[in-house]
Amino acid sequence: MSVQALRAGALATAVTAPSSALAGWGVNLPEGVTSISNTIYDIHMWVFWICVAIGVGVFLAILWSVLAYRHSKGAKPAHFHENTTVELIWTVIPFLILIMMAIPATGTLVDMYDTSDAEMEIKVTGYQWRWQYEYMDEDISFFSSADTPRDAERNLIKKTEDYKYSVDNPLVLPVDTKIRFLITSNDVIHSWWVPEFGWKQDAIPGFINKNWAKIEEPGTYYGLCAELCGQGHSDMPIEVKAVPKDDYREWVAEQTGEDG
Amino acid sequence: MSSNQSYYVPESSIWPIVGAVGMLLTFFGLSTVLVNQSNGDPTTTAWVVFTVGALVLVYMITGWLRDVIRESRAGLYDAQMDRSFRQGMSWFIFSEVAFFAALFGSLFYIRFFAVPWLGGEGAKGTANMLWEGFQAQWPLLNNPDNSQFAGPDAVIGPWGLPLLNTLILVTSSITLTLSHKALKYDKRKPTIYWLAATVALGAIFLFFQIEEYIEAYSHLHLTLDSGIYGSIFFLMTGFHGLHVLLGGIILFVVLMRLIKGHFSAHDHFGYEAGAWYWHFVDVVWIMLFVFVYVI
């Protein structure tokens, strides 16, 4: 059975999910396991701290104004109501700050769009409500569906750590390989998202979107469908098993060998 | 600003609430008709509701207009009120411009992005691997999936009826301007004759447009469901046709009022509103002719 083999091959090298991904009080993006996801994380933190600095400045200004100029403390209002210089300053400075954000963002975006020189290609097709994976360079193709027990959803049995994440057939990928994803859909719009890879990409029926990942660490990476696709929207998770290249070749051999 | 005479505010009016009830019946009926039709359920009751609603709307419009005309004839409206009406009509036409802009935007997107991408060209040409053998062309005769959407045999060429219709509409704008000029010089008869000619030209335009649709459906297999070209062609020309119909009705009402002697050389907002609308419809047609038929 292909499913059994797939599991055996993948589980042999599977690393348990990174604890950060399953923390109950997670507050931030994962740094991820691709160069793109690392860069996105850095931009995110860069922009975030700029925003925090601006926010703190604004809040302090508000706090100062409302505390220092209270009517109840007998404050007498001034009468000024315009000043071109300060207005110019607070138009130009934000503009310069935005440029500081835009420069790294532009470079990253260009990198994300560069899907050339991929070493392998995976076609991902969204269905209501499961994913199909086709290995374009091999003769491998299978569906991947959620295997969350219905009883767990109905609160009849205890929910496990991978509740709503685990699937029957995970996508098995090699590490250190530039993989191009061709993403499409067979019915409505879905969105294929693995946070550890740094991106989500919409699956549009009749069209193909491209993106890429070069996974740097072996492990199990979870993701979810990110575009409302009907009542099973939360029932089409993604499970990726990233394995060393040798194990991947072994796994491919097993798959194609058994299939014919 | 004349501030001695107060701005006229009608005491109360039944027409808005009648209009709201009419809209409720019309659109609830229409929705039910459409849904029942696609489910294969009977539609008779829904048609009745729809028809009653439409009649209520007609009743509302005629009653409302009668009130406005009566108030206008009674001299209740001052120059400021006239400007309010002008503002109202101008912004209404602006909203129509926005509506057609959305349709033109869709046309350009389909032509210059979606269809080429599906045919394998441009930034998202990879899509072509889902539609083997599909080639981008415009007008689109072979659809990506011809079993689902059978493409048309041919499309309407620009240099027959469409050209004739263009000439007719442009002429109608000229006759309308002549009529307006005559009205400004208080020449009653030429005003009426030129306006009647305008309405007649509008009717001829609609007649040819229907002729063209019949040709498209019966001979060219160019239909609403023959793929994107048919979809956008009928959507745009169809909505334009509806606007010609509406503009024609407005001008016809104006013509009737002219015959009753309602407008004067310096006070004829109703006439001008209709004229603005007609010119707008004319400009839209010229854009349609260029972008839908010719290019």
Added chain:
Amino acid sequence: MSAVADAHAADHHDHGPAKGIGRWLFTTNHKDIGTMYLVFSFAMFLAGGAMAMIIRAELFQPGLQMVEPAFFNQMTTMHGLVMIFGAVMPAFVGLANWMIPLMVGAPDMALPRMNNWSFWLLVTGSLILMSTLFMDGGAPNFGWTAYAPLSTTYGPDSTTFFIFSVHILGISSIMGAINVIATIINMRAPGMTLMKMPMFVWTWLITAFLLIAVLPVLAGAVTMLLMDIHFGTAFFDAAGGGDPVLYQHIFWFFGHPEVYILILPAFGIISQIIPTFSRKPLFGYTSMVYATAAIAILSFLVWSHHMFTVGLPLPGELFFMYATMIIAVPTGVKIFNWITTMFRGSISFETPMLFAIGFVVLFTVGGLSGVMLAIAPADFQYHDTYFVVAHFHYVLIPGAIYGIFASVYYWLPKWSGRMYSEALGKAHFWLSFIGLNIAFFPMHFLGLAGMPRRYADYPIQFANFNQVSTIGAFLFGASQLLLVFIVYKAVKSGPKADAKPWDGAEGLEWTVPSPAPYHTFEQPPRVD
């Protein structure tokens, strides 16, 4: 700006409101219509709020407890539609109806009969929309954005009703907007030049322009949905040469200006209230006007930032990223101007001012998360997660809703002639403020940690913050019932209000008595 209160000297034909239900059905009076808009929008606010409570109750724990995912999706869809088209937009139209004629010194709206029709079409459209909840197959369940083909090939029967209700609500709003523009351009009192208009009037002028420009675009988008459903067209179907993404482009060309339609009038309200309670003129009036106009113009150029992950070609992605980031500049100008207005003022903290300060603080939070979302590469992570949900609730609740609350407290004395209870008003503010932050701040964390939006059930790692969020949401929701009580109590038995109950207030609306007589400014006042 000061005005001479000679408006009432010439109240020659003395006519009050008609008696009975006919007063409300047939009225042409801007104050009656404004009241109807406000009451109706508040009823819709409670209905939409009830839906939000259902959503939050289901999300209290992972697993399916209260409702099925199919119904959950109907709730998210209807919550969005009801709040946008039923609550916020009509509330602003109600405020415009009540206040714009009073603020520009006009006897009524420019086209009073059409004004009444706008209101009753709002009721008509809302009735059709709400009726979908009781239909076979349920209400629309594809999100308020109604992306094809989920809304076409895969949509429920009620989609058709939804489409026509959007048409009717659109017609209602366009007519309302035309009325506002005509009133502002044509009905101002002599001497009130454009650059002397109160900021609320300015922001509404620009909002009305946006409404007329983009609601027809929405009408076009949903008409194409209708054609795809019933007439076999292929607009959003690649098999016939169309493109599902085309729908998103048209929708968001409407949708982004729509977001500013929901916020600009609130900007105007805040620009009225902060000077009043700071007892100091608005800082940078001229730049406020220009900033508002700049935001409106930019809003036509940024729509695809809602679509960074649909696979836009790279040049498009870059253009929309830069254009979106630029919006932060005029928005920042407004925030800085409000703060500078307070700076060196003489500030008191009546309820309207509390909501206004809350607005500035929390809108800044939402604005800054907006800057983060504008960064396209990072948006590949943020998009369609709870981070986005947190962002737009932080701009829409402190923005639109707080703006509306602030104006209700600010102008209630003028409308009813009575004061509300300041203690209760303050309680309402603090409960709302705390509830909102408990409900929505954790959503930032949920989104960043990986929770997509519109999920009825979710992995257990998100359980903790969802629980916190639900508690906050119920606190926020419950505290809105307090507003009903406050307004009821004030109107019934509040102390009598002066013509100008706020000592720092400026403007024509304070020159007429409280409550404002049924007819005001039948002879226009002169503005110096």
